[in-house]
Amino acid sequence: xxxxxxxxxxxxxxxxxxxxxxxxxxxxxxxxxxxxxxxxxxxxxxxxxxxxxxxxxxxxxxxxxxxxxxxxxxxxxxxxxxxxxxxxxxxxxxxxxxxxxxxxxxxxxxxxxxxxxxxxxxxxxxxxxxxxxxxxxxxxxxxxxxxxxxxxxxxxxxxxxxxxxxxxxxxxxxxxxxxxxxxxxxxxxxxxxxxxxxxxxxxxxxxxxxxxxxxxxxxxxxxxxxxxxxxxxxxxxxxxxxxxxxxxxxxxxxxxxxxxxxxxxxxxxxxxxxxxxxxxxxxxxxxxxxxxxxxxxxxxxxxxxxxxxxxxxxxxxxxxxxxxxxxxxxxxxxxxxxxxxxxxxxxxxxxxxxxxxxxxxxxxxxxxxxxxxxxxxxxxxxxxxxxxxxxxxxxxxxxxxxxxxxxxxxxxxxxxxxxxxxxxxxxxxxxxxxxxxxxxxxxxxxxxxxxxxxxxxxxxxxx
Numbered sequence: 001x002x003x004x005x006x007x008x009x010x011x012x013x014x015x016x017x018x019x020x021x022x023x024x025x026x027x028x029x030x031x032x033x034x035x036x037x038x039x040x041x042x043x044x045x046x047x048x049x050x051x052x053x054x055x056x057x058x059x060x061x062x063x064x065x066x067x068x069x070x071x072x073x074x075x076x077x078x079x080x081x082x083x084x085x086x087x088x089x090x091x092x093x094x095x096x097x098x099x100x101x102x103x104x105x106x107x108x109x110x111x112x113x114x115x116x117x118x119x120x121x122x123x124x125x126x127x128x129x130x131x132x133x134x135x136x137x138x139x140x141x142x143x144x145x146x147x148x149x150x151x152x153x154x155x156x157x158x159x160x161x162x163x164x165x166x167x168x169x170x171x172x173x174x175x176x177x178x179x180x181x182x183x184x185x186x187x188x189x190x191x192x193x194x195x196x197x198x199x200x201x202x203x204x205x206x207x208x209x210x211x212x213x214x215x216x217x218x219x220x221x222x223x224x225x226x227x228x229x230x231x232x233x234x235x236x237x238x239x240x241x242x243x244x245x246x247x248x249x250x251x252x253x254x255x256x257x258x259x260x261x262x263x264x265x266x267x268x269x270x271x272x273x274x275x276x277x278x279x280x281x282x283x284x285x286x287x288x289x290x291x292x293x294x295x296x297x298x299x300x301x302x303x304x305x306x307x308x309x310x311x312x313x314x315x316x317x318x319x320x321x322x323x324x325x326x327x328x329x330x331x332x333x334x335x336x337x338x339x340x341x342x343x344x345x346x347x348x349x350x351x352x353x354x355x356x357x358x359x360x361x362x363x364x365x366x367x368x369x370x371x372x373x374x375x376x377x378x379x380x381x382x383x384x385x386x387x388x389x390x391x392x393x394x395x396x397x398x399x400x401x402x403x404x405x406x407x408x409x410x411x412x413x414x415x416x417x418x419x420x421x422x423x424x425x426x427x428x429x430x431x432x433x434x435x436x437x438x439x440x441x442x443x444x445x446x447x448x449x450x451x452x453x454x455x456x457x458x459x460x461x462x463x
Contacts, residue, residue: 421450
C-alpha cells in the first residue's frame with residue numbers, strides 16, 4: 001500500500017470528522033443560542049406546577065401588592081411601614097431576616113404526601129425554588145455556606161429529596177427555579193455600584209452555583225428569574241447557556257425560559273414569559289410561551305393573612321387553562337407551602353379539583369395544538385384547540401337556552417359531536433355550506449354531567 005496516497009485521505013477524513021463534531025455546537029451568542037430547540041414534551045404537557053418555599057414562608061406576610069416571598073425587600077429594602085410595624089409587633093428588637101432561617105424547620109414536610117397531591121393535580125412538570133432573591137438555597141449549594149436548608153433550618157436537602165421522589169415515583173418532569181441576583185449580596189451590590197462593569201458576583205457566586213445545580217440535580221427545565229437589573233453580558237448568561245446546550249449532563253433534554261438579562265426578555269430562550277408573571281396575551285403568538293400564575297392571586301409564597309377571596313377557584317383555573325392553551329401557551333399553577341412543610345387544605349382542594357377535571361377533559365388538553373381560531377368570533381366564552389382530526393371547544397358558561405352556537409367550525413356529513421366524559425352523541429344543526437353549528441345540550445340530564453364547569457365539546461370531522 002502506498003502510504004503517500006493513504007495519508008492525505010486519512011487526514012481529510014479526520015478534518016471532516018473534527019469539523020462536523022463541532023458543527024452543531026452552540027456559540028455563546030444569541031444568534032447561535034436561538035437555534036436551540038426545546039424538547040417536545042414541554043408543548044405536549046400544557047400543565048405545570050410551581051412551588052415557592054423558603055425562609056420567607058416563616059413570616060408568611062404580604063399585602064398592598066407586595067408578594068409574600070418579597071418580605072425581606074419590603075421590610076429592609078423599601079422600608080415599608082406595614083412591614084416595619086409587623087416586625088415591631090411580633091418580633092423582638094434587633095430581629096433580622098436571617099433569624100427566620102432557624103424557624104424554617106419543615107418538620108412536617110413529607111415528600112410522599114406532596115407527590116400524591118402533585119400526581120392528583122394532573123400537572124406534567126414541577127418547578128421548585130432552588131433559590132429565591134434572598135439567596136437562601138434549598139440544597140447545600142457549593143458556595144452558599146450556612147445560608148441553605150442543609151446547614152440551617154430543616155437541615156435537609158429539600159431539592160435532593162424532591163428530585164429523587166418525583167423521578168422514582170412519577171412521570172412528572174423535575175424542574176428548577178433559580179434567581180440570578182440576590183438583593184443584599186455584597187458582591188452583587190458592589191458590581192451594581194460599579195454600573196455592572198465588574199463581574200465579581202456572577203464569577204464568584206452565580207455561575208458556580210448554576211453549574212453545581214445542573215450537575216447535581218439534572219433538571220429538565222431551568223426557570224431563571226431576577227435578571228432585570230442588568231443585561232445578559234453581566235450575568236454571563238450566554239456562556240452558561242452554551243455550556244448547558246453543548247456539554248452539560250442535560251444537553252439533550254433541557255429547556256430554559258427567557259429571563260437571562262433585561263435584553264433577553266421575550267426575545268431569547270425556549271419558553272417566553274416576556275418578563276411578566278401571569279403572562280396571558282389572549283392571542284396566538286409566534287413562539288412558545290408560559291402563563292405562570294398563583295392560586296393565591298396576590299402571592300407566590302404562603303401568606304398567613306390571605307383571605308379566602310384571594311384564592312382562585314377550580315373554575316377560575318380551568319377557564320384560564322382553556323384560554324392559555326388555545327393561544328399556544330402552557331399554564332403553571334403556583335402554591336406556597338407553610339414553613340413547617342404542609343400544603344394547606346385549600347391548595348390541596350384546588351389541585352385535586354383541577355386534576356379531577358383533567359381526568360375527564362385531559363383529552364382536549366394534553367398534546368393539543370391551537371386551531372385556526374382561538375376563541376369563537378360570535379359566542380363569548382368559547383375557546384378552541386385541535387388534535388388529530390378533532391376540534392375541541394371549551395364552553396366556559398352553560399348556555400341559558402341549553403343550545404351552544406359555534407360560529408367558526410364548518411361541519412360536514414360525517415361530523416359527530418360529543419361532550420368529553422359523556423357517552424352519548426349530541427344533536428346539532430348547521431346551514432349547508434356555511435360555517436356555524438348549533439349544538440343542543442337539552443338531552444343531558446343534570447346527574448349525567450361529567451363535571452360542573454368548563455365543559456369540553458369534541459367536534460369530529462369539522463374544518
